[in-house]
Amino acid sequence: MSGELLTVGEYAALGETESGFTELVAGRVVSSPSPEVGHNLVVFEIGRQLVRQVPGHLKLVPGTDLDLGLAPPGKPGSSRRPDLMIVDKTGIRRDGAMLRAAEVAVVIEIVTPGSKRTDYHVKHDEYADAGIPHYWIVNSTEPISLVACHRAGEFGYLDASAVTGTFTTDVPFPVKIGLDALLD
Numbered sequence: 001m002s003g004e005l006l007t008v009g010e011y012a013a014l015g016e017t018e019s020g021f022t023e024l025v026a027g028r029v030v031s032s033p034s035p036e037v038g039h040n041l042v043v044f045e046i047g048r049q050l051v052r053q054v055p056g057h058l059k060l061v062p063g064t065d066l067d068l069g070l071a072p073p074g075k076p077g078s079s080r081r082p083d084l085m086i087v088d089k090t091g092i093r094r095d096g097a098m099l100r101a102a103e104v105a106v107v108i109e110i111v112t113p114g115s116k117r118t119d120y121h122v123k124h125d126e127y128a129d130a131g132i133p134h135y136w137i138v139n140s141t142e143p144i145s146l147v148a149c150h151r152a153g154e155f156g157y158l159d160a161s162a163v164t165g166t167f168t169t170d171v172p173f174p175v176k177i178g179l180d181a182l183l184d
Contacts (some may be wrong), residue, residue, distance in 0.1 A: 005076035008067045012079070012098050021063075027076025035112075042110050042140045043083045045182045053175045054086055058105055061085045066107075067098045068130040080123060084108040086172075101130035105172045111139045124149065128156035134172055144179045 005027025006014075014022075014029070022029050035043075043062060051060050062084050071077040079098065084107075091103025107127050109119045119137055127135045128151060135149040135157060146167045149157035167177040 007074055008071070008077035008079050008098065009073075011077070012065065021081055023065075023081055024077060024079040026078055027071075033114075039083075039110055039112055039140065042138065042144075042182045045184075046108065046110075046138065046177065047084055049177050049181070050084070050086070050175065053173070055173050057089055058086050058173070059089045059092060061087055061092070061099070065098050066104065067100050068126055069101045070126070070129055078126060080126065082107045082123075083110045101127075101132050104132045106134040106136060107132050108136045108138065111137060111141075113141075124157060136167075138179075138182070140182070142183065144182050146177065146179060 006024060006029065007027070008024060011024040011029065021034070022031050024030070047060055047062060054060050063081055064085065065079050065081050066085065068078045068080060085099065085104050086106040086108075087099060088103045088105065091099060109115070109123060111119045124135065124137070128149075131151070133151050137147045137149065139145045139147075139162070143164045145162040145164045147162050148160045148167070148169060150160075150171065152158040163179070165179060167175075167179055169175055
């Protein structure tokens with residue numbers, strides 16, 4: 001790559017990298033280190049708790065590239081790789097095509113000390129701009145907490161207060177997550 005900005009399609013054609021993973025931000029490939037063990041354990045435990053609660057028309061998907069759809073086709077775009085997503089089953093294609101933001105009901109990011117600004121601010125705005133209805137931000141430092149954000153029309157996300165202990169909601173479906181169990 002000679003410094004030119006990439007479309008989402010060009011980015012997808014690059015394939016996997018040898019170390020860590022990448023995301024596409026406004027046409028620029030950004031490298032991220034591989035997640036640490038503690039981060040992956042939190043992702044796994046949230047997934048374990050959620051998989052039993054996700055309704056049949058939705059599917060829990062870990063660590064997969066997501067086309068945010070923030071740029072017109074053929075223009076430099078953005079693709080993120082959320083820790084977890086809950087997506088409409090009909091949007092899952094087995095042909096290697098990237099998931100699209102319009103197919104996502106919930107995106108979940110696990111905050112680490114190095115991702116705090118990105119998760120709480122940058123991705124917060126990108127996911128809202130992409131039209132993703134719900135964004136759950138899980139802070140994995142003790143006491144572990146979850147901030148549930150939901151789209152509030154043209155104003156982006158409306159953020160609920162951080163919850164510790166047990167996160168319970170009825171939107172977009174009834175769910176209960178034992179946050180303290182994420183660190184066991």
